[in-house]
Amino acid sequence: MDRTTFLGGSVLGVLVRLTILSIVVGIILSALGITPDNFFYQINVLLRRIYDLGFGAIESVLGYFILGAMVVVPVWFIARLIKASRGPDDPPAPPSGTR
Numbered sequence: 001m002d003r004t005t006f007l008g009g010s011v012l013g014v015l016v017r018l019t020i021l022s023i024v025v026g027i028i029l030s031a032l033g034i035t036p037d038n039f040f041y042q043i044n045v046l047l048r049r050i051y052d053l054g055f056g057a058i059e060s061v062l063g064y065f066i067l068g069a070m071v072v073v074p075v076w077f078i079a080r081l082i083k084a085s086r087g088p089d090d091p092p093a094p095p096s097g098t099r
Helices: 003-007 011-031 036-086
Strands: none
Touching (some): 003 011
16 A cells, blocks of 8 residues: 555645644634643543543442332341241142132
């Protein structure tokens, strides 16, 4: 593979196009109030928010787990106590109305 195929044209032509495109994008970003320092600061803020969002989701799931466990575990425990009080040899009571 030669340079022209890799770059998409002659070296000088590619450099001119990249220079013009960089200036146009720089003007647009400057109009939006984005500076190089501000840009890297915003990238840092974005990465922190994504990081916090991940742990925020884990915290929410943990909260739901604790809330559900406050109901499920006591009901399960009472059901186990009732089953244990019947004993292993006691057959379950037949449904009412049958002989």
